[in-house]
Structures are given as structure tokens and as C-alpha cells.
Amino acid sequence: MNAEHLPPAPSLDMMTSWLGFPDTAPRLREAYERLARARGLEARPPRSLDRALDRLASWGRPGLALADAFAARFRKRGPLRRRLILVLALLEADPDAGEVLDTPLSRGPAGAVFRGVIEAVGHVLLLLASIPPMAVLAGWESATGGRG
């Protein structure tokens, strides 16, 4: 099994496009596979919470956003976050994506502070919204061992 097709984890295409770089997946794929394998990110997570996170994250962009917020608070070192960090690292190594990441989004301190507040509030809302689906999915994963 390779890292790209690990069920029910989000695909590389989904992760790159959710991060705002929809066209990069084809050129990142080979490195993603190789590095995921080398750093042990392709195994099926043994913890039901991580499998639930993966399942939530594979429900398209909204699911990934919820799972990302949940993982940032409760599974900072978990496999989903590790895979997202790998994708981020590959994006910054990519010349085109890297140049975009090197530019600021706001035009000065006031805009940046405003954006910071929006991001913080957005994170809290996503985190709150992630708890009910995660409670259901985690319960189901631990009851069925993920074989449902």
C-alpha cells in the first residue's frame, strides 16, 4: 500500500488544493510517496482517534478543515498532521509554490493583525464544529476497529 492510497486518508490532490495549490499534486507526487515512506507516514494509524481524523479529513475540503483544526488542538503529533506538514514542506521546496508562500497576504501591520484575528476566530469555530463529528467517528472507529 502506498501513502497516496491509504484509506481513508485524504489524497495528495485534496491536501494540496485545500492548501491553495491545486495544480501542484502531479509534480509533488513522487517526492510525497518517497518521503512518506521514508518517514513512516504510510502506515494505517493504530489509534481509533487518528483513524477517525483521517476519515473526517477525507470528506473533502470542509472535512479536512475540521480535521486540521481538531488535530492542531488534540493530535499535534498525529499522523494526519504529519502528512499535512510533509505536503507543506514539499510546497515550500517547489519553486512556484515556494515563491507564493514567500509573499505576504496583507499589506502592512494593520491588515496582518486583522487577518490574525480572523484566523484565530476561524480556528476556534472550526475546532468547536469538529468536536461532534469527531465524537461520532471516534466512537464508531473504536467500536468497529475501523472495519465498518
Next chain:
Amino acid sequence: MTVGTVVIVGSGASGVALALSLLERGRKVLMLDVGREVVRADHPDLAFPAWRRSLADPAETLLGRSGEALVLPDHDGEYYGFPPAKKIIFEGLEGFDWVADGFAPLLSFARGGLAEAWTGGSYAFTPEELEGFPFPADEMGEAYEAVASEIGISGAEDDLSEVFPHPAHPLPPVEADAHTTRLLARYDLARETLRRKESCVLGRARLAVLTRDRGERKACTRLGRCLWGCPRGALYTPSWGLARCQERDGFTYRPGIRVLRIEATDGGDVRRLHLRPVDGGADEVLEVETVVLAAGTLATADIVLRSLAGVGVDRLPGLMDNRQVLVPFVSPGRLGKGFEPESYQYHQLAMVIEPGGGARQIHALITTLKTAMIHPVVQSLPIGLKGALRLFRDLHGALGLVNVNFADERRDESFVALEDLGGTATLRVHYEPPPLERTRLPAGLRRVRRVLRRLGAFAPRSMAHVRPMGASVHYAGTLPYSANGGDLTLDAAGRLRPFRNLYVADGSALPSLPSKNLTYTLMANAWRVGRLLGD
């Protein structure tokens, strides 16, 4: 071997400075070195963004074939992954085994040693800091100037000149980036208050970076690739000094050799070196006249301990290192302003704080964040990764890192020893922090945060990271200079007592360790030992 040849073990910053000094005095030098070769960076005309674009496989170059520079959340709190191209600098050596407690040792068996990866900070000790050395500070003064004119040190005549007396006439400083310029402007406004209330002075970093062409090495043109390897040779590394040695008559370089031990007569006459080719082959014995150990503090200790195993010496006390704390900070005035990938990447500012209350001086290096990989920092922000990435893009040009260094002193509890572990002679590195560290560290860090506030920056307390001992790689103190004599100490000429013709010229020699980066002092000391041996 030719009569009159001085054998130097190691091609690091120390060994090369020593060799250049000896060669200048017409002496013959044989340098023995494990000496794995580091590949020199190419494309001396490409700044970081263009260079990244030129790479055949950017992911492999920047993150490594197996993702060794990918920093995942279980990392050790460092804020950057080390570039894969520099991995060879820290690669271990088969048969060189060590265990460590309280210490994370870093050794190099590369041509040029650890300083092939250094950040170039070159800070001379003051006469007071040289007090424990059994010779006049003036002797070091001359050596500091000689080294500076050999490698090129840039800096400015500013407030730091009071605390960093050498070089007296540095090359002009590297061009400051916008964030550094802002911090300097704030310092100008707060200068008197900082002096009075915080006993702090700040100025341009003293760097082994050329700002004017010098032979093969070219001036810094702000390519922003320092971390990946400067392709212009602007940032001095010992392999450039080694190349200069190789141009001189009387110099022989033998890489691929591990010096195992020395063999001496009962009268302290070193007669032979026992050598092991690192790529296989039979051990060799080399007849010698004069030997200088410059293999780096830990590897030199290994050679000495192996040599003395038969006479009951199994431990060298007094190991020192600078405790370092990384303090990330934000300059709110630079939020949303972007960063300059095309600028010198390491620290451009340095500051010195006298904490008072009997505590020793603190030395801190200020780096504004540039082209290092960003994923280690993004993941440390306390929100989801996508939001953190957006936030980081606005933060990037406002971020900086202060690397705070604390002084150390020789104590018997910290030592290097040779132990038999499972039938293998193994180096044990044991470190115990000074008893007052628990109070001095927080007090010093509070002071650093106050200084940053006056510079218009803010340092979240929770993000400060106390690096493990060993991480600063400023190892020293195990075969120290001593005016009082005593076996396994050095006399003023760097000769290891009780031997007649064995010298030591690396960090082992330092009798005390101020909070400053030590390599400039190591080079100056080695240069001085070379002068005494050569004259």
C-alpha cells in the same frame, strides 16, 4: 618522514589556522585527517529563489532523499532542519563509539570540520576573559589580527567595539536587511536607556564573511544561501584555508586517516602515531618529531585517553559548553511587510548584556528570519495548519530569533572518559549543568525579553527553547592551559605536560569559556601556537 615536520591532526578551523601559521614561518607540515569531503555549492551567481528554480529535484536538495531535513512535530524544538548537503559534516565514523549523558555531542570527521557548517560569528575574548591563559593578552591580540587578515572578518565600529576588541579594523559589514535596519534604528533611540537600565550594548555582527573580494573567495552579494552552502566562498570555512595551505610548499595533506593514539617513551617523548585508514586497510605506524592535536575537543580527548589507557588515566574533567536558549520574537511594525530572501541569512546583529548580581556576561546573536525552511515554524503556531500558513506569510518578515549564549566554567563533574562497554573502548561524554543555572537562565532571559521590547519587538515566553547542552558545539576545557603546571594541562606554548613534543591547539585548551562564540579564539590560539613552534 622529513626532518623538522610538524604533524597536525585535524583540518578544522583550529588545525588549518595552525598550519597556515607554521607554513608562513617556513615550517613543513603534515596534516592527518579523517577528512570526508564536503561538496562545494555551485552557481555563485544565483540568489536563493533562482537557485531553487535551477534545481533538478528541489525536494531532494532541500529536504533530502529520505526527508532527513523534514521537521516533523516530534522534533527536538529546533527551528530549522539541517540541509541534506551538509549531512556529511556530522556523519559518524565507524569504530568511533560514544555514549553521552546530559550532553548531545556533535562531532565532525569532515575536511574542514564542524566549521564547514558554522554561521561565521567571530567574537574575540577581552583581556579579562583571557585572564586564565598563562600568557599576556597582547599575544592573543596579535594572533586575532593575523587570523582576521587571513580569513576576513566584517563588522562595524560601533558600541560592540568595547566588548569585542578585535579585529581593530573589520571589513565593512554585510548589507543589513530591512528588519535588521529597523532594530538598529530602534536601538539608536533606546541606546542610553538600554545601557543604563539593562547594561546592554548592541551592534553589527562580527562575521567571517568577506565584503570585498579576496583571491578565490568573492565578496558577499546577498544570495541568501548561507544555510545551504555559500557558493562564493564569502563565508569563510576551513576548507578554503586548507586550499590555501595546499598552495604552499612544505604542506602535505593526508585525508582518510584516523589517528588512533600516540606512543611515547617513559620520558614523555612522543615517537609514533598509530593510524587507521578509514576505508579499510591495515593500521599504520608513523614516526614523528612534533605532534599537534587539533581534532576538536572530543576527538582530541579520545586520542589522548586511548594513548593513556595503559597508565591509568581514563577521564579528562572540565568539559565546558555554552548553554544556548533560542528566543523567537516578532517585530509588530514589520507584519505584512514580507522578507528579503536576498540577504545574508545568519545573524546580522549581536548584543552583550551584563546581568549583574555576580552572573557572567550574556552574549546574544540576533537573526532575522529569511530563507530557511518555514514548515518547522508554521507547525509551531497554535492553530490549524492552513490558517497557520496564511498567518505565517504575514509574520515572516517580522520574525526573528535571538540565540542567547551563557558562559560556562570548568567543573570536575563534567568530563570526557573512555570506558570499556561490551569489549569496545567507548567515549563517554558526561555533563552536569552549573548549580546556579536554574536561577540564572530565567533571569537572563527576562533581561533579553525586556531588551527586545525596547527594540519594538515581542518575544512570547512560551516559545523560548532551551537547547540541550552540546547543541552550541562550543566544546572546551578538557586539556586546559595552566600557569600552575600539572599533568594533562598545557604550558604557555600549548605543550601538553608531561610530554616534550606533544601540543594541543583546539577547544581542549581553553581554561574558561565566556558566553561568546569561541572559534575565532580557537583559530587565534592555534595561530599563536604555530608562531611559537615555528619561530
